[in-house]
């Protein structure tokens with residue numbers, strides 16, 4: 001529920017003349033989302049989304065916006081960034097970087113069935129393949145280095161049991177990232193935050209992935225693990241739902257076959273995906289930022305998922 005930087009229709013009236021979008025007719029803050037300030041923006045030309053970036057810099061943003069452009073040009077279903085008359089995708093508004101992208105139709109499918117998981121798996125594989133020739137490089141800014149930076153900031157807030165879990169898992173992930181199998185994993189641009197609320201459906205038809213602002217260059221398998229940990233679980237327990245896992249993985253494998261190294265790395269990678277979001281939710285919970293409307297997500301949700309991925313073998317990749 002975040003609008004960190006309020007914007008009014010008057011604010012954009014003049015600002016938007018640099019874009020080929022005609023006059024703005026409506027602007028409405030979007031409550032959902034916790035990282036940026038998002039607004040539905042209607043103009044004479046159509047419906048768009050205006051995002052003001054609260055944490056990412058002008059230097060970091062071209063990777064994300066140009067990746068969306070690159071993917072949209074290769075028929076991967078993502079919002080298309082709108083360039084201004086000077087061809088710029090990122091323009092200052094209220095002193096912060098801002099962008100306008102096309103609005104995806106439909107809505108998020110928060111109770112997915114296997115059919116939805118299959119759509120996501122196939123599109124995710126197509127997205128990975130389409131990103132192979134993307135020329136810009138930027139690491140996953142919420143990868144292992146960020147986990148190492150963040151762990152000491154949240155440890156003091158944890159129970160003895162959770163502090164032990166966090167220290168032990170960080171040790172495990174450091175060793176995993178250094179092993180030969182990990183080094184054989186396929187890498188490229190990944191979304192890295194492909195939760196149910198970052199995908200649009202119209203019924204059973206997937207209309208697009210969005211919110212690429214945690215994307216980076218990382219292992220494709222990390223992306224699959226993050227996605228499975230949100231789309232294919234029982235929300236109360238974190239236990240994997242085999243039918244949805246099979247639907248997503250088989251659809252992905254049918255587009256881009258998984259490798260033997262990925263098969264070996266699958267369980268540790270599911271743990272990595274759970275750790276990453278447990279850490280970011282702990283960080284947001286204990287070091288909250290000012291916002292007009294911000295409801296941080298529950299860290300316990302990913303503590304449960306991490307414990308479950310440690311305790312229970314997941315269905316194989318293929």
Ligand SMILES: Nc1ncnc2c1ncn2[C@@H]1O[C@H](COP(=O)(O)OP(=O)(O)OP(=O)(O)O)[C@@H](O)[C@H]1O
Pocket residue numbers: 002030032033034035036037038049079101102103104105197198210211212213
């Ligand atoms: N291109 C788009 N088309 C349609 N709706 C969009 C689009 N981009 C954002 N939205 C709407 O805005 C909401 C917030 O967007 P987004 O998820 O990018 O924000 P965020 O702050 O990065 O949130 P979080 O990282 O917590 O998912 C989405 O849940 C969706 O309802």
Ligand SMILES: N[C@@H](CCO)C(=O)O
Pocket residue numbers: 034035193195214277280281297
């Ligand atoms: N998708 C993240 C929030 C944005 O990164 C979460 O649910 O913790």
